Amino acid sequence: MTTPHLDPVRREVRALEVDAPKRPWQKVGVIAVGGLRTIGFGRNSELLLVVSSAGRGIIDCTNCTKIARDDAEYYDGEEFLEAKGIGSLEGKIIRVAGVIGGGLPNNTQDGWALEVVTLDWPEHDVLLVEPFSSIYDSLYGKQAKFRKIARESELRAFGFSYTGKSLVIATSSGITVYWRT
Numbered sequence: 786m787t788t789p790h791l792d793p794v795r796r797e798v799r800a801l802e803v804d805a806p807k808r809p810w811q812k813v814g815v816i817a818v819g820g821l822r823t824i825g826f827g828r829n830s831e832l833l834l835v836v837s838s839a840g841r842g843i844i845d846c847t848n849c850t851k852i853a854r855d856d857a858e859y860y861d862g863e864e865f866l867e868a869k870g871i872g873s874l875e876g877k878i879i880r881v882a883g884v885i886g887g888g889l890p891n892n893t894q895d896g897w898a899l900e901v902v903t904l905d906w907p908e909h910d911v912l913l914v915e916p917f918s919s920i921y922d923s924l925y926g927k928q929a930k931f932r933k934i935a936r937e938s939e940l941r942a943f944g945f946s947y948t949g950k951s952l953v954i955a956t957s958s959g960i961t962v963y964w965r966t
Contacts, residue, residue: 793923798902798910801933806913809965810952814849817959818842823863823883824955826946827874833946833953834879835960836868843872846951849962882942883955889944899943899952900931911935911943911954935961 805812820838827834831846836859843853853872862868862878866887870877882888892898896916903909912920915930922929935943939957946952952963 790924794921794929795904797923797929798912798920798933799904801910803934803936804932806932806934806952806963807915810913810963811965813846813962813964815959815961816844816849816851818955819958821883821941821955821957821959823866823868823881823885823887824889824942824953824960825868825879825881825887826889826951827870827877827879828947830873831946831948831951831964832873833951833960833962834868834870834874834881835955836863836881836883841868841871843870843874844960844962846946846953846962847964882944884941884957887942889942889953890947890949891944893945893949895949897945897949897952899945901940901943907938909937909940911937911940913952934963 823836825834833844835842840856845852855871867878868881898914900912912931913934918930935954941955943954954961
């Protein structure tokens with residue numbers, strides 16, 4: 786199936802270089818995680834639960850620091866896209882996304898959005914779209930307002946925290962964390 790009407794959008798996405806997002810977003814850091822399987826945010830927090838082949842950990846996305854760690858192999862609830870929290874998330878069931886499916890929020894309440902476009906497989910372009918904009922705006926004579934913030938071949942998960950203040954991109958080997966006030 787061909788969709789030539791989308792060629793202008795394809796050209797625009799391909800022409801973009803990977804670039805830092807605009808304010809208010811700022812890159813907080815990158816954390817290496819070998820064998821990353823799934824990730825999920827605690828509700829009403831910036832705490833990210835990370836499940837890997839080497840156990841579970843929690844990252845505080847406001848400053849990109851590891852605040853809890855459990856080295857035990859863990860797969861309970863994975864088939865239901867859930868994981869039990871540890872540390873500050875102890876006693877909570879966290880919805881997760883990653884190698885087995887699922888998804889994190891792709892939009893914030895104030896209009897920021899994430900889109901993933903795969904034009905040159907296996908590379909996935911992660912686009913941060915400004916409020917009240919769309920990657921398709923140029924098709925309608927408007928200026929499309931988005932940036933390519935990552936290009937990944939081993940993309941596991943991406944999305945916002947439920948508060949909309951954190952944004953993460955997870956690959957098989959690490960997590961890039963962005964935050965805004």
